[in-house]
Amino acid sequence: MITFDGVTKRYADGTVAVDDLHLEAPTGEITVFVGPSGCGKTTSLRMINRMIDATHGTISLDGVDVRTIDPPTLRRGIGYVIQQAGLFPHRTIVDNIATVPHLLGWSRKKARAHALELLDRVGLAPELAGRYPFQLSGGQQQRVGVARALAADPPVLLMDEPFSAVDPVVRTSLQDELLRLQAELNKTIVFVTHDIDEAIKLGDRVAVLRVGGRLAQVAAPAALLSAPADEFVAEFLGRDRGIRRLSFVSDASLRLRPDLTVPASSPVSEAAGRAASAQSPWLAVVDAGDRPLGWVNPAELPRDGTLEGVRLLPYGTFVHGRDSLRTALDAALLSPSGCAIAVAEDGGAVVGVATRESLDEALALAASDVGNGDPANG
């Protein structure tokens, strides 16, 4: 655990970058520092590995004051990922990754073998090992940056806006990759960003800082969205807070109807009968493997023949038991039926249908929790 205890950074010219910060970054979790520029988030991060020393207060790693540790020794035990990756242009990829093991005095052979493992772990091809950094794309360089930070297996990882210089598609994949790695590695990560969406996606806890280096609020992302501490935090979180908060509400509260599906091989007349007895104009058509094909309104169809060849209307799905209420709502809004199709994680067979009524109930339940700090199922 990293503990900030009354930490202040005041520069010689009187500027206060960080003002009396009290904060804990729990072991094995991702703590995100987020805020506008000038809020002291990077300064706070750099005080952890003593690239900047605090003016007042104490930062401790598992109870040990970082100022009692010699900076190079301290830093070799803390992984660090920087915005533009900061790779050494004059060293090959494998040597870049092996930097800290090399500084720690590992044998060259062991350091390189370990570096090759890490290259694989961050999803890069072994052929890249002998290349120089400029021969890699921005996203690949950033993956190397992560591999380099992990090379000596440090318990703590500091990440300073690591994904802000790459395009949105690559950024999303790097974020997913980080979450996947974190699920395996359980590092204590402090992540700095100015992007609130990134903070909400990655953080187990999000610390919002305001200009002048004051902590505005620290909370789990869902709690932040449902109960911002003040106007500043609410404004920083931006629009659609309510909708975004649904990302943290599970689909468990959604009542699914099993009776609104019909196989494509069924005659239209049978489909019409089923719709009538279910008291729903819409039915989800499924294939022989129960996978969804689209929606029909049997009342609008000629009464002869089967559903094969009938024009089906678009549909949206969510994975039952894994996706959030937000995904379910989104799926419902992608179909003229206004209903979302729940599918199984394995195979994609239809599990049931979330109707507008059941979505309405689930949304009402989620809304009733707002302001309590922790949302339902959060």
Added chain:
Amino acid sequence: MGEEPSIWEYFTRNWSTGQPGSIDTLLGDHIVMSLLPIVAALAFAIPIGLACVRWRLLYQPTAGLVNIIYALPSLALFGVFLAVTGLSQATVIIPLTFYAVAVLVPAVVDGLRSVPEHVRQSAVAMGFTPLRRLTRVELPLAAPVVLAGLRVAAVSSISLVSVGALVGMGGLGYLFIRAWQIDYFAPAIVGIVGIVLLALIVDGILVVSQRLLTPWVRARRSG
């Protein structure tokens, strides 16, 4: 006076005579007097350059001073040192060291400044000690710019040594004086060709060593 020998004849006749003024001796002197200043200047320029990067205020006065030194006519400087060091190679080597320092200090400063800030920061964050960061990261990355400065300094030094002939220590430059004395151009041609060839060879060696020392720069061009 007999018939004037051809340039080639002059060269072969005077190559290794064992006398003062033998071309092989002149060439040896020329190499020592032109390259020793380069090596010495590099040893001075690296710490001076480092100091200028570390304490920014130092750079402008230092740059002004080295420019003034560079502007001093070489002959005048040789004359001054003739009074101090007499008729020795030092009379040429010391002024040429000044000139080379004047070229290399800006090269070292520019080279160190060309190291990207995020690279420097990540070296700090990874736990490099200051000395190790300098020798393993900053100087290697400054090397291409420093080597470019070294090429300029080396070629100009090789050319300037010949001016030393006017104070009696000029390596191959002696051949120009000789041509004047005997009123006959062959020695001057031998001197010019010798100096140009020497400059080309030294420059070639520096280019090759640059490629060997900084493979990532070559890879960048072809990549």
